[in-house]
Amino acid sequence: MKTDLCILGAGSAGLSLAAGAAQMGARVVLLEPGEMGGDCLNTGCVPSKALIHAAAAAQAQRKGGPGVAGVTPQVDFAAVMAHVRASVATIAPHDSQERFESLGVTVIRAAGRFTGPDTVQAGEQTIQARRFAIATGARPLVPDLPGLDQALTSETIWSLSELPTHLVIWGAGAMACELAQAFRRLGSEVTMINRSAPLRNEDPEAAALLTSLLQEEGIRIVKAQPTHAGPGALYWPGGAAEGSHLLLALGRKPNLDFDPQAAGVAVTAQGVTTDDRLRTTNRRIFAMGDVAGRGQFTHLAGYHAGVVLRQAVLGLPAKARAPIPRAIWTEPELAQVGDLGEPGDQILRFDLGQTDRGVTDQAQGFAKLVLRRGRLAGVTLAGPGAGEQIGFWTLALATRTRLSTLAGVVLPYPSLSESGKRALGTYFSPRLFDNGLVKLIVRTVQRLVP
Incomplete structure (x- = not known):
């Protein structure tokens, strides 16, 4: 052929x-x-987000809100997994x-x-x-370690028919954090094991915020290097995590x-x-x-x-150089594009809780902008909707938009997306309001212009 x-x-x-x-x-x-459809449709993005959606519904009932009492959610895990399979089946014809x-x-x-x-x-x-x-x-990375023959991976976990009573996760990257939070919210006990802190390749402040909130939800996080495993269990010198199921989430x-x-x-x-x-x-x-x-x-x-x-196909030159955003679909969501920052960069930061929408929604998180020689070099967002909001900043990086143009964009009020613009305000405010030359110009204009 x-x-x-x-x-x-x-x-x-x-x-x-x-x-x-x-x-x-x-x-x-x-x-x-x-x-x-590959991994994304069948064992990755689609099933995991369907699971996260169901878990978020359970957590919303459990958490309640101002003036709304939380209740213990009644989770039908079989129905949850049916939703996961239905989501995949709905998208599958396209692929x-x-x-x-x-x-x-x-x-x-x-x-x-x-x-x-x-x-x-x-x-x-x-x-x-x-x-x-x-x-x-x-494909999932499976270490050469005794006792892992019954361990689940990101490809096999979707065959579960019953909710794990205690899910032990080896790994602490994006997938590990997403599935740890989802299964915890659905009712499993969850223990995460890794030799380093969670999300070690992400912005340290964002990683620390998520780690703290995962622990608040009852997820046990242990720094250790396993030496052998068993059914649902990991062992290391001086410690062990013994559960009903073991999930390998060490990357691909x-x-x-x-x-x-x-x-x-x-x-x-x-x-x-x-x-x-x-x-x-x-x-x-x-x-x-x-x-x-x-x-x-x-x-x-x-x-x-x-x-x-x-x-x-077209015979045209092309290079892969576009800024690529990434998002971790936990609560809070974490999203990043461009550089995390290096010595000499200027970091602009603004808390979501300082925005009016952050106050009304009791939102936790922040917007962090990395400036290099007066240009935007990277953005990290943590909080509700971060994965959606990062698109704005990806476009700004891709088009090398000037900071003054970004600061002049009109955003809907009240919205959490204002946090990025407010962060830019911390860059321009001293230049406008603490500048003697600007004040001299203003006094001159007010005195001379009719």
């Missing part, structure tokens, strides 16, 4: 590229041995084989392995293509089982080696999404697909 473009993997990156290329007139072959075949894509349900610099073997079919795109994604490693050496594609433990154009060491082959080692986010994978599309 000869084609213009052959894509290995039908996750976010592969599907986005296949749809765009086919609709533009390219001949496209898409290879996928597993479920269409289905039938839809992509209707777009003109040839879908082969088999894994692809390179047999040369321009050929791939998928089952009994050999495909020769002008261009290839590797979008094989990643790229899927590199496509014989890259046969195609002259260099790889490392972090993923396929690429340049800024997402080209591999074989210029006919691109890599996108999780397997490219540039971050593991669905929206990043979709962006990568656009970068590859412009080159492989």
Whole structure:
């Protein structure tokens, strides 16, 4: 089989590229041995957010509010998981084989392995293509440790039919925190084990805020390095966490089982080696999404697909240089784009509780802006709606919008999004109100202008 473009993997990156290329007139072959839609649809973003939504409903009943008494929620875990499955099923047709075949894509349900610099073997079919795109994604990282044969991962936890009485989680990254809070709110006891503090790669203040609130909800957080495991349990020198279920949430490693050496594609433990154009060491082959080692986010994978599309299909130059936001969908939500800050940067910060909406909603969190040489370099948000609000700041970074323009944007009142603008106010206020030259100009204008 000869084609213009052959894509290995039908996750976010592969599907986005296949749809765009086919609709533009390219001949496209898409290879996928597993479920269409990849991790995001089947075991990642979609099921986890459905679970978080149900858990938030339970917590709202438990917490109550001003003048509203909290009550113990009645959780039907089977119904919760039915909601999770229904959410996946509702979205699945958009990613289905039938839809992509209707777009003109040839879908082969088999894994692809390179047999040369321009050929791939998928089952009994050999495909020769002008261009290839590797979008094989990643899979859960499982340490080489005794006793982990019964442990759950982000791929298998969705098969649970009963609520864990005590969920032990090994890991403290974004996924670990999201699932820890969700299962705790649904009624499980939860213990998180990790050798470092939660969210060690995020803004320290934001990570500390979330850690404190997770502990307030009853989640036990332990710093330890497990040495062995058992059913639902982890053990380390001088301690143990024994529960009903054990979940591994230690990150994901790229899927590199496509014989890259046969195609002259260099790889490392972090993923396929690429340049800024997402080209591999074989210029006919691109890599996108999780397997490219540039971050593991669905929206990043979709962006990568656009970068590859412009080159492989349209023949236009393109580079992957856009600022990429990320969000952690806990309560409070954490969101970040750009830099966290480095020595010499100026940090602007404003508490949500100092905004009028923060007062009415009793909101906890903050907006933090990183300035470098008078330009916006990064933003961290913590609080309700942070994942939605970060889009505004991502656009500002992508367009290199001036601080004065951002400060002049009119926002709805009262809203938590005012916190970022109020943070900018701490930058401009001294320049306007504590400036002798400005006061001299004002006095002169008031004296001379009729």
